[in-house]
Structures are given as structure tokens and as C-alpha cells.
Amino acid sequence: MKRKSLTVIVAAALSATVALGGCARASQDSSSSGGPGEITMWTHSAGNPGELAVYKRIIADFNASQHQYKIVQQNFPQGSYNDAITAAAAAHKLPCLLDMDGPVMPNWAWAGYLQPLGLPDSLINSLLPTTVGRYKNTVYSAGYWDAALSIFARKSVLDKNNIRIPTVDKPWTLDEFTAAVTTLKANGYPTPLDLGAADTGEWWSYAYSPMLQSAGGDLINRGTMKSADGALNGPGAVTFFTWFQQAFKNKWVDNAGPVGNQRFIDNKVALSYTGVWNAKDALAAVGSDLLVLPPVDFGKGPKIGGGSWQWGISAGCRNADGARAYLKFSFQDSYLTAFADSQVVIPSTASAAAASKYFSDNGALHQFAVLSQKFALARPATPGYPVISSTFEKAAKDIMNGAAVKSTLDTAVQAIDTDITSQNGYGF
Amino acid sequence: MAVRDPGERLLRRRRRVWSYLVLVGLAVFFLFPLVFMFVSSLKPDGQILSDLGGWRAFLPLGDISLRNYAGVFDRVPVGRFLLNSVIVTVAIVGAGLVVNSMAGFAISRLRWTGRGVVLSVVIATLIVPFETIAVPMVYWVSQLPTLVLQHGQIEYDFGWLDSYQVQIVPFIANGFSVFLFSQYFSTIPTAIDEAARIDGAGWFTIYRRIVVPLSGPAFATVAILTFLPAWNQYLWPSMVVQDESLRPVMVGMQYFFQDNTAWGEVMAYTSMITLPVLVVFLGCQRAFVSSVAASGVKG
Structure with missing residues (x-):
């Protein structure tokens, strides 16, 4: 009886090995993006319903606006977000799109996690300087808002x-x-x-x-x-x-x-x-x-x-054009204003601030926009x-x-x- | 039967009253954090902070409601997280009992070359903190093969990230559990094995029919000592689980720590996730106390 059991176990193991060798590999893609055109995006916003609602709206609008790319969002709690990024980088499983706290960006760029952002100059120039992440004169990240x-x-x-x-x-x-x-x-x-x-x-x-x-x-x-x-x-x-x-x-x-x-x-x-x-x-x-x-x-x-959370594109992203298309789409004033009013943060463009309930010229918190423009200084851009x-x-x-x-x-x-x-x- | 004099009886009664008073005092002292947690879960954030300085912190006074519990459900998929933690914990504890007890049995009962070295290596693994090997482990698990069902066909891929098995398998084999089982099994007389061998029993039969039934306290101790860290896992799932639908409860704690902390919701959430642990502890209280006493192990 004992020998029979052993034989059955060995046979099962051999069958599994043969099956494994014979069956096809599910995916040859080592990036974290799934199907063709699928772009994975990580945020630190889990547990923040207001922020997530705006992301959901942007993603739905972007996915509906074209059929080449599909954004798939995964949310992490802020406290464990950097651990997740470090682990994913070690495993070469970073997503295409990831957000990061502004001052950390040079370290991630230096470590090879990020590629240059590649958004149009006209867009970058329209943003508050402290919402643009530069490392060695190259833009690696940009944010929808700043804090003050x-x-x-x-x-x-x-x-x-x-x-x-x-x-x-x-x-x-x-x-x-x-x-x-x-x-x-x-x-x-x-x-x-x-x-x-x-x-x-x-x-x-x-x-x-x-x-x-x-x-x-x-x-x-x-x-x-x-x-x-x-x-x-x-x-x-x-x-x-x-x-x-x-x-x-x-x-x-x-x-x-x-x-x-x-x-x-x-x-x-x-x-x-x-x-x-x-x-x-x-x-x-x-x-x-x-x-x-x-x-x-x-x-x-x-x-x-100055310098709050910003968006970047991972170095290994295979759909970098799609990621850029999404980011460009997402920097519309209506979305920046929505973030500003739901999170009470300063929008990164003057036109979005003008439309904001809190930060327009007559808004109750306009003073913060003034402080940000006049006095904000980014932390040193060094790894x-x-x-x-x-x-x-x-x-x-x-x-x-x-x-x-x-x-x-x-x-x-x-x-x-x-x-x-x-x-x-x-x-x- | 000796008749006790009334003075001695009174003295004994006084002693008992005093010992009960001390025990009640200790019980209240140890219950304070739990009472604070539950009471605070019913208060708004501002009131929790303003009540901190006095006894009101432990009393359900002021603006009392279940709003924080509703807020928890808005912020965190708490049911899903609880289910995930139950799946992971039950699997780790269940599989751990089998694997580690078998390893302990092999080390303590079977005679084979190098078992002393193996036991030393197993014990040596206890010295290495998990945090120091977490990142290399992430790399390893991301390279492990896995079978996936895709388009109605079984295919293979590499990488265990984002799965239940990555939260379970690395924690099944446990050096401390193996050591504890091996120590406990070595207290069972080997004459029983010899008698069973003469009756034709194999090693697995001896393990299953003789050693396991005689080792209840060791199994209870290992089950409890494995349950708590498995339920409280935070760092590992933070690193290897990206899909929200696979996250366990402890990672959910971080959902409440934004720019401002929602303390009321934190307390409501911790009340909810502590409940299963309390139920398990209260249900197994007798087994826990007797197993700790029998195996001489402190948690």
C-alpha cells in the first residue's frame, strides 16, 4: 500500500513536470503591464476616496477617448508605498506609471527606476516650478498640485x-x-x-x-x-x-x-x-x-x-508612448481643479487655480497660492x-x-x- | 476533618479578597487599551483628542455614534481584507503544523547522518531577522514558476507576486516550530516507536497514530504562536501584493494615515480586526494556558 502511494506521488510529480514543460508560457513580458496596450499605474492614494474619485474620472475619460491604450490603476497606502516600489524595482516589476514624493525623484532617477518624462515643453512650462521634478536638467516628474x-x-x-x-x-x-x-x-x-x-x-x-x-x-x-x-x-x-x-x-x-x-x-x-x-x-x-x-x-x-507628489514613467515601461499620452491627457485644467478642490491643494497651473473654489483670486485660501508662488523652494535635487x-x-x-x-x-x-x-x- | 478556627478562616478570606482585588486591578490595567480602542471608535476625531487627558477617554460620553464604522467601509474593503487574512492565516497555521511537526519528528525520532547539523542550521535561521532577507526574497519569489489558466488552457509563467501563495508558502516552514516540535517529541519514550515497529508500523504511521495524538500541547502552542504573526503580517504583503483584492488586514491600517489621521476610523478598524483574534484567544484560552505550561514556552 505504501509503495503504491509513493508510485502515485512520483507519477503525479512527473506528469506535472511534463505538463509544465509542454504547456505554453503565459507571458513573455517581464514588465508589469498586462495585455497589449495595457498600462499599469500605481498611486499612493489608497484610503483617500476624494483623490481616487478624480483618478477614476481621468482614467475613464482617457480609456474612452482612444482604443490603443488602457490604464489599469492599482492603489497603495502611502505608508507602505515606497516599500512596494523598492520591492518591485528589485524584482523588475515596476509599473509604467508611478507617482512619487517630489524630493525622492532624483534618487529614483539615479537608481535607474525612471526615464525622462518627455512631456511637451509647453505643458511643463505652464506648471508651477515646484511641481516639476528636474534632475540634472532633465524633467523626470510632474505633479498636479503643490502644497504650502x-x-x-x-x-x-x-x-x-x-x-x-x-x-x-x-x-x-x-x-x-x-x-x-x-x-x-x-x-x-x-x-x-x-x-x-x-x-x-x-x-x-x-x-x-x-x-x-x-x-x-x-x-x-x-x-x-x-x-x-x-x-x-x-x-x-x-x-x-x-x-x-x-x-x-x-x-x-x-x-x-x-x-x-x-x-x-x-x-x-x-x-x-x-x-x-x-x-x-x-x-x-x-x-x-x-x-x-x-x-x-x-x-x-x-x-x-515646495514639491509634492508627482508622476513619472518607469525606465522599463514598454508602453512609454501610451503612458505619456495618458499623462498629457491628465494635465487638463478641469482635472487639476478637481484635485485642488477635493484635496485642498494648490493646482499646478494658474488657469486651474483661477477656476478653483478655494484658490481663485476670490477664494478663501488664495493666500496659499500666493505663498507658493513667492516663497516656495524645492528640496535639493540630489539622489x-x-x-x-x-x-x-x-x-x-x-x-x-x-x-x-x-x-x-x-x-x-x-x-x-x-x-x-x-x-x-x-x-x- | 479538622475544624478551622474562625480567626484563620477570616484571615484566609481576607487574603482571598486581596488577591481578587489585585487580579481585578491587573485585569482592568490590561483591558484599558482595548476599552480605549473600542470607546474611541465611537467618537469623532476632535473629541478623541480632547478626551485624551482624563478618564473621559475610557468612557462612551459625548458625541457617540457608529459613523467611524461607516467611514471604515467607505475607505477600506474591510470584508475582503478580513477574508484574505483568514485564508492566509489558516493556510500558514494548517500547513505549518503538518510540515514543521514532520520535520521535528524526522529530527527527533529518526536516526540519520547529519541531523544534528540540520537542527543547528534550523536553529540558526532564528537569528536572522526577516527584514534583512525581505528584499532578496522578493526577487526570488518574483522568479518562481507558476501555472496560470489563460484562454481555457494551462500555461506557465514566472513570478509569484500578487498571489495568495506568495503570502503563505514562505512562512509555512518555521525554524522555531521545528525546534519546538523536535524538543517535545524527544520527551515521548522511544520504546513506543520500537513496539510499533515490531507490530509492523512504518514511520509515518508512528508519526500519525502515536506521536501526534500524544503531542496536543505542542500542536496547540505552535498553532497559537504561528497564528499571531501570520495575522499581523505587514511588511511582506506590503512588498509583494499590489492587487488590493489580495491584501490582508494589517496593510489596511495604513489607509487611514493620510495628511491627517482619521483616529476614529483607525480605532473602528482596529476594533474590527482585533475581534477575530480575541475570539480565537478566548475560545482557545484553556488550551493556550495549558499548552504553554506543558511545553514551557512563553510567547
Whole structure:
């Protein structure tokens, strides 16, 4: 009986092997696109019904507009999206179309994940500069929107405390800002300012490196992209981080949660440094008393971070023409406006902004479009950015917790430069 | 029968009351996170955050509703994710019990050259964290052959990405389970094997008819210790599953962390996905406690 069972198993295994050898291979295509003309597209938007609804509309319109290509959408949650991309790249299974956070693009282009975007110049030139991803003078990505940071405040609170309301043309100086938080702390706000320091990850570079740049420092020497020495540990950087440390020490600001804008809505903080994505809720809670203030001038003019999610085409895409046709189709103003109004983000073209409920000249959040145009600065377009960003976060957190400013920055510079050297300058 | 004096009886009663008070206190302490999770799932985001500072966080007070649960269904295909997790977990646990117990049996009961080395290698695999081999594994599974039914014909292709088997097969064989089975099997007297051999039983019969029935605690322990990581899988499916219809529940958690976190929906979702685990634990509580005691293993 036992021998018979064994014989049956061996026979079955042999049959399976013969069948495997005899049957045809399903697909010779190693790209992730399925049938002929099928173009797979990955988004980081799973769990975001508003954004997905606009994508669904664009894809349906594009697929109906022609018969050569068919877009197939797959959605990933933002938190695990980069893991999925890295894994797919390792397995040579990247989709044709993929979105990416703007500052990550140079790293992916350098790693060979992406091909030049190849969209018409007229289209690229119509977009906000911070929504176009350039690496070594080649465009690899472009986005439908940008985000912007500002300082939220209540007009009534500033008036009551005799604090000047800053404007785009005359923003707060560092002295004025320091005086404002000191006054507010003395008049009923134990912690007057929420900088969002409870958040982690990319937020730290996105939110605080513009302050560093406003003080005359930077994450790296942008002229060469080969060293952070003098930029991240120079006099401007020391000035900014000394203030940053003092702000926590004097309890003008803390790193208590929650992340978001709830403490401003509850009037537990008077000033909140946060993004356009929180403006709709703040407007609903505070109404016409809400002020969207420009960022503080730390000495070299106000700055805010630019560059949000953007679209690119993978290097191995076999239907690159179709992917380009889709992207070109998708950059219609009506879609950009739909994204802007559903996600409360700044549309990447002026004409789409003009049609937006929030960002048109009379829109309640028009100020964000102005801030983006006037003050936005993209993060350094270097493949070393992921290391720069995580190193910056660590240094800033150490300084927040009381570490010596200059030596902490020197250590950060050393870490960044060592990474750049180990990668042979990342091609610069 | 000795008659206890009233003083001793009173002392014993006091001790019992105190021990119950301590146990109730510990039970409440350990229940707090679950109570907070469930109560918060009924509150709007703003209220969850404003209640955080006090006892209201643990009480269903204020604006209480099931809106967060409705929101979960709008955002995440929760039924599909639960079904996927059940399929993956049941397959890993079921197949794991068979494969690992057989491997443990072979190591502990059969006499063959090199089994000590094999056991050492199996134990050595426990040292390597999964995160360090995840990316190479993705590459391997993307090159594995698979059969597909296409146009009514069986064809072959390469790549296991986007499938149930990629979530199941790599986790069936488990070094810790093999080690635990082999240790437990070695406590069963070998004289039983010898008697069975004399009666004409083969090794598989000895495994199936004698060793397995005598190893209930080991099977229960392995089942429980395999169930939890299989249910909680996050990194691996994040990397190898692109099709939403194949994702397990833990990946779904990330759906709620957008620019702003929908805390109420997070709590509603976690309440929903914790429920099956609680049911399994409560249903198998006795077996779990006795198996841990019998096998001397802590989770």
C-alpha cells in the first residue's frame, strides 16, 4: 500500500513536470503591464476616496477617448508605498506609471527606476516650478498640485495682544516673531506656537529646512551637490538652530501631539505652523477670524517647502508612448481643479487655480497660492536626499532635546558627506 | 476533618479578597487599551483628542455614534481584507503544523547522518531577522514558476507576486516550530516507536497514530504562536501584493494615515480586526494556558 502511494506521488510529480514543460508560457513580458496596450499605474492614494474619485474620472475619460491604450490603476497606502516600489524595482516589476514624493525623484532617477518624462515643453512650462521634478536638467516628474505651509492665527488674538499682522510684502522678522510668541505666552497661552514637532519623517525637512534656508543655511551646497559643509553647519544654520533650541527651551513651542491642527482649532495654541491641507477644517472652525500668515523672515527672506507628489514613467515601461499620452491627457485644467478642490491643494497651473473654489483670486485660501508662488523652494535635487533628510531630522531632534548646536551640525555634515563620498558623488 | 478556627478562616478570606482585588486591578490595567480602542471608535476625531487627558477617554460620553464604522467601509474593503487574512492565516497555521511537526519528528525520532547539523542550521535561521532577507526574497519569489489558466488552457509563467501563495508558502516552514516540535517529541519514550515497529508500523504511521495524538500541547502552542504573526503580517504583503483584492488586514491600517489621521476610523478598524483574534484567544484560552505550561514556552 505504501509503495503504491509513493508510485502515485512520483507519477503525479512527473506528469506535472511534463505538463509544465509542454504547456505554453503565459507571458513573455517581464514588465508589469498586462495585455497589449495595457498600462499599469500605481498611486499612493489608497484610503483617500476624494483623490481616487478624480483618478477614476481621468482614467475613464482617457480609456474612452482612444482604443490603443488602457490604464489599469492599482492603489497603495502611502505608508507602505515606497516599500512596494523598492520591492518591485528589485524584482523588475515596476509599473509604467508611478507617482512619487517630489524630493525622492532624483534618487529614483539615479537608481535607474525612471526615464525622462518627455512631456511637451509647453505643458511643463505652464506648471508651477515646484511641481516639476528636474534632475540634472532633465524633467523626470510632474505633479498636479503643490502644497504650502503657513502660520495660522486668529485675527482677534493678534489684535488683542497688539501684535502686527504680517503681510506677504512685510512678513515678521525673527525679532518680531520672537516678541509675538513671548507676548502670547505671557497672555494666556502656555505654549503659544505649534510647529508640528510631534510629527516624524519627511515633515522635519519639509517644514524646518525652509527656516534654515531663510536664515542663510541649507541642507547642502546646491551649486555642487557634493558637500553639506558650510551650508548645514555655517553661521546661518547655527543662527536658526540656536533659535530653534531656544524656542523649545523657553516653551514657546513643544513636541507634544497630536500631529495636525487640532490644538489651534481648540485655541490651545495661538499660532500653528501647518499646511494647506489643514486649512479647510481651520476655516470651518475659525471662520473669518482665520489668518493665513506668511512664513517668518529669518534674515534672508521667507521660505516654504515646495514639491509634492508627482508622476513619472518607469525606465522599463514598454508602453512609454501610451503612458505619456495618458499623462498629457491628465494635465487638463478641469482635472487639476478637481484635485485642488477635493484635496485642498494648490493646482499646478494658474488657469486651474483661477477656476478653483478655494484658490481663485476670490477664494478663501488664495493666500496659499500666493505663498507658493513667492516663497516656495524645492528640496535639493540630489539622489542623496533621503540620507540628507533623515540626517537633518536626527540632528534637529537632538538640538531640540538640548544637544550642542554647532557640534551636532558638524556631525550631521560629516554623515551626509560620507554618504555622498561613498556613492562617488551620486554622479555630480 | 479538622475544624478551622474562625480567626484563620477570616484571615484566609481576607487574603482571598486581596488577591481578587489585585487580579481585578491587573485585569482592568490590561483591558484599558482595548476599552480605549473600542470607546474611541465611537467618537469623532476632535473629541478623541480632547478626551485624551482624563478618564473621559475610557468612557462612551459625548458625541457617540457608529459613523467611524461607516467611514471604515467607505475607505477600506474591510470584508475582503478580513477574508484574505483568514485564508492566509489558516493556510500558514494548517500547513505549518503538518510540515514543521514532520520535520521535528524526522529530527527527533529518526536516526540519520547529519541531523544534528540540520537542527543547528534550523536553529540558526532564528537569528536572522526577516527584514534583512525581505528584499532578496522578493526577487526570488518574483522568479518562481507558476501555472496560470489563460484562454481555457494551462500555461506557465514566472513570478509569484500578487498571489495568495506568495503570502503563505514562505512562512509555512518555521525554524522555531521545528525546534519546538523536535524538543517535545524527544520527551515521548522511544520504546513506543520500537513496539510499533515490531507490530509492523512504518514511520509515518508512528508519526500519525502515536506521536501526534500524544503531542496536543505542542500542536496547540505552535498553532497559537504561528497564528499571531501570520495575522499581523505587514511588511511582506506590503512588498509583494499590489492587487488590493489580495491584501490582508494589517496593510489596511495604513489607509487611514493620510495628511491627517482619521483616529476614529483607525480605532473602528482596529476594533474590527482585533475581534477575530480575541475570539480565537478566548475560545482557545484553556488550551493556550495549558499548552504553554506543558511545553514551557512563553510567547
